[in-house]
Structures are given as C-alpha cells and as structure tokens.
Amino acid sequence: xxxxxxxxxxxxxxxxxxxxxxxxxxxxxxxxxxxxxxxxxxxxxxxxxxxxxxxxxxxxxxxxxxxxxxxxxxxxxxxxxxxxxxxxxxxxxxxxxxxxxxxxxxxxxxxxxxxxxxxxxxxxxxx
Numbered sequence: 562x563x564x565x566x567x568x569x570x571x572x573x574x575x576x577x578x579x580x581x582x583x584x585x586x587x588x589x590x591x592x593x594x595x596x597x598x599x600x601x602x603x604x605x606x607x608x609x610x611x612x613x614x615x616x617x618x619x620x621x622x623x624x625x626x627x628x629x630x631x632x633x634x635x636x637x638x639x640x641x642x643x644x645x646x647x648x649x650x651x652x653x654x655x656x657x658x659x660x661x662x663x664x665x666x667x668x669x670x671x672x673x674x675x676x677x678x679x680x681x682x683x684x685x686x687x688x
Contacts, residue, residue, distance in 0.1 A: 581597050
C-alpha cells in the first residue's frame, strides 16, 4: 500500500502541474522535502494529519490516496444520493437495496454493485 501512496501522490500532483516536492505541496503538508524523499525511497506513508490535508487538497478519499480504492472522486449527484441514503432508516436502506437489486436483475447487469453481496446483506439484516 505504501508504494501505492507515493504513486498516487505523483499522479495527483501531475494533474495539477506539480511535483510531490514542489513548494506548494511541501507547504500544504507542513513537511520538509527530505520527508517526501523518505516516503518515496522507503515506501512509508505520512502521518494521518498530512494524509487528510492531501485528500482535502486533491478532493479525493483517503482510500484512493492510499491506493485502496480506484475511484478517486464521486460526482456531486452521487454524494447527494449517498448523504440521503445515510439519513434513511435501516428499513428504508433495505428497500433501496432491494430496488437496486431488482433493477440490476431486470437489466441483467450487475456492474460494480455486486448483486449477490447485496442479497446476502439484505437477507442477513432482515433476520
């Protein structure tokens, strides 16, 4: 995972026309250039406060920054839906999952949702 972190950092910096050791990034993180070099060479990861600053600056999740997740950002619509889902009761969340499962089975598309996994979760939560 540590190697993935530095690769992600380079990738995110490149998108903004920066390098991980640029003055802007160093200042943002509140670290020294040698610290960044250490992350690269040793494969270590900075402390949580630095990771949070980077995730916020690049508008990505910590999971993405650390190489755990491949989806860097979700759309504004997806965020609104996620927030609304989280505010629902467990019963309503189960209804939503049932609806999604039904839609996926109707269209014979499972995509990234993982219909079997959702079915198991739905079944276990109703028992």
